Every structure is written in structure tokens, then in C-alpha cells.
Amino acid sequence: MNEKDDTLRNIIKDCQSSTPSIGRYQISGSLGRGNMGEVFRAKDPMIGRLVALKTRRFDLVYEQKDLQYIIDKFFEEARIAGNLIHPNIVTVFDVGQDGDYCFIAMELLEGDNLTAFNKEGTLLPPEKVADIIKRVCLALDFAHSRGVIHRDVKPANLMFTRDRRIKITDFGIAMMARTDSTNDFQVMGTPSYMSPEQTKGLKLTERTDFFSLGVVLFELLAGRRPFQGRTLYELMDNIRYSPAPSVLTYNPRLPAGIDQVLQRALEKEPELMYRSGKEFAEEIDRAMKGDSITVHDIKAAKKAALLKSVDFFRTFDRKEIEEVTRYGTFIRYEPTQVIVREGDVDTTFFILLSGAVRVIKNNRKIADLAKGACFGEMGAFTKTARTAHVIARQPCIVLKLDLKVLERQSPSLRLKIYQVFIETLIVRLEKTTKRLSEQAAPNPQQNRHDSTAQIQFSATGTISEPDE
16 A cells, blocks of 8 residues: 555654644544544543544545535535434534544444344344334434435444444445536445445435345344345346345244335335334334234235236235235336346245246347246245346336245135146146147157257246247
């Protein structure tokens, strides 16, 4: 690392007392280092208070012509954060500038951030996790009521102190700038915890914090993040378009209702997410007590109408339809968005409620599926890797069902779904057999070709006729 980038060597100046300092703060050690600065343990000699001193150096990232604007916005955000006086939000005492470095002096917390409790083997009891997240929900509500969006909610910014309090840190500090003709101020968060709108560079509302908090809740309960990817591009793609997995897949001992809470928190459309921290916290509380989760009438009615519009649910009565709307996940996809990825292994399958999708293997079209089609069920039932991609051809709505979650539903609903699957498979098999028999007689060579094509198609886990 070159000398210009070395925070310790450049920011701390030696005073006559030989005590290194930043501004008036006397440095006693380092607490951690980030991409653009360092956090120090320091003392305010004027009042004898110990603080955490977070530094930022913007000239290493931004052009000189933008620098003053960036610094002004940094101080503006820090001043706003300084007005957030709440028991679950870290207190900001002071902001300032020393040479090329900007700094914020804040409450010094002793304890661990939640990254100490987000992996298998280190997870906190679910009841404790629920209590922590409910407190964070209400603290975010307090900040939002004062016009502050955190923008970077993640385990590293949630401190669990030695006296068992939860504190949100880094309010406003996550905001970074990109100055051009179309975007005045943008947000840089931590990729794994970004909301879909955040990954797209769209204007953010308070609900982006609740999506990020949903990711944190999932991680603290399951020991893994809901959205993953082998590359940053794949991660962003999954956050924007892939449905969240069921947390019960990774922690089946959890109350079933907590999965419904997480599915709503991790919705792709902001208008479907939680509207407030209070609402989010109340739903968590109900789920942990085993109470039913609130179903919003307009949304539920739309879901029911979509289900009734396809043949798969033609014989389902009102009670069964309502049960499916509660435990199923309804996902909207735009053309070219990936619904199923080749190689994935999980227990979910899909029913196309509107639009059309395409099955692709080895860059070849296997089949186009229309409204009412099922896909992914073979991989779900056999727990084997998906053998093809499924992408949206048109704007579509897909119902995602998880077999593990289905096992928790009423026996009558499980039986009904399995019966419909068997009937569907029989009908498709009869059509496929008839087609193959018609093609076999005139051209044995063609018959072998078609049989191979059908085997490939069947391996995709879809239920549909092959192309003409």
C-alpha cells in the first residue's frame, strides 16, 4: 500500500506531547479499517470522554471538482445523524476535518457486532434474534420519522453490546456521491444487503432499510444469506429477480409464520414490502408466538384471482385457495429475467400464473411454456440439480411453492396438490407417448432424434409438450 493511502501514517500527527491526534482527539489505538478510512479509539481531552473516531478520506476517490460538494454532503448527513437520540442508535458527538480527512466522533461501544452471530454454530436463539430485530425496526422508524434513511443496514452495523443492548451504527455514513448530469447523489451499500431498487441506482425510500433488515433477519436465523452469487453480477441479478428461499429449508424448527414475514420483507416491489418498522416488528412478534400473519385484503384478493385463473387450481375450494395464497410466494418477472438456474438445488417448484417462459439448455431452446404450466417440480421432488435455465419471455407472474413448507400445511391441501400433479403428469405423458408413436413409424432415424430431445426436455423438470 502506498504512503498516500496509509491512514495511520498520514492522518495522525504527533503533537509536542508525543500523543498522536486527529483534530483535538487523542488516539489510543485502532478499532478497525474500511475502504476509505479507519476507526480509532480516542479521547476528547476537553471533557475526558472516550469516543470511536471514524475517518474518511474522499480525495482518494473523487475528482477535485467534486470534492467540496462531497465533503459538504458528508457533514450534512453527519449533522442529521447527530440529532438521532435513541437508545438503539449510536450517539454522534462531533464532526470535523483535519487536513484531507473528515471525521465523526461517536459513542464508543464495547461488544460484538452481529457478524459474530450469523454463521452456523454461532447463531443466537430465535427468540433473541426476534427481540433484536424488533428493536432495530423501531429504531429505524425513529430515524425515518426524522428524514434519515440508513442505506447500509447489515450485521457489521448492528452492535450487540456487553450489557446486551443493540445499537445501530453508521447512520448516514454509507451515503456516497456520483456526480453526473443525471444522478446527483447515489448510495453505496454492501452488495449482499442491498435492496433491489438500490442495486438499480433508483431513488430510495425507507423501505430499502427494511429489505436489508430482512436479509439480516434471514441470516441470523439460517446462518446464510438469502441471495448469493458466484460473481457480483450474479448476486445483483438474484437480489433483483430471484425469489427468496424459505428460511425453513435451513432451520425447520422455526415457526412457519416467520417465513411469511421474511417473504414479505424480501419482496422485489417496494410497495409490497413492510411500510414501517412498527408493522415489521408486530409481524415478527405474531410469527414467533405462532399467531396468524396479517394478510392484506387487496393483495390476497389479487393472488386468489391469479390462482383461480389457471387449470392447476380449478378444483381447489375457497379455503384451499386462501391457504395457498398464505404460504406461496408470488413473483413478478420481466422479459429475459432468470427464474430457474441450471445447477441450483432446492425444494421449490413453480406454476406460471400469467405470461410465458422459455426453457433453455446448452444455449438451445427446449420448450416455451404458457400460463398454467408447471416447472422445476422434478428437481424439487428428487432434490437433484436443475438441468436447464428457465427465463421469462414476457412479463409474467409465477407462483413459487416449497415442498418443505408444504409439509407444514394441512393434509388436505398437500393431498390436493399431489393429486393435481399426478393428473398433470399422466396427461403430459399420454400426449408425449402419442407424439412419439406417430413420429416413430415413418422414420426410425428421426424417432431416435426425437426420443433424445424428449429425454433432455424431461430432465429439465418441466411439464409441457416439446416444440413442434
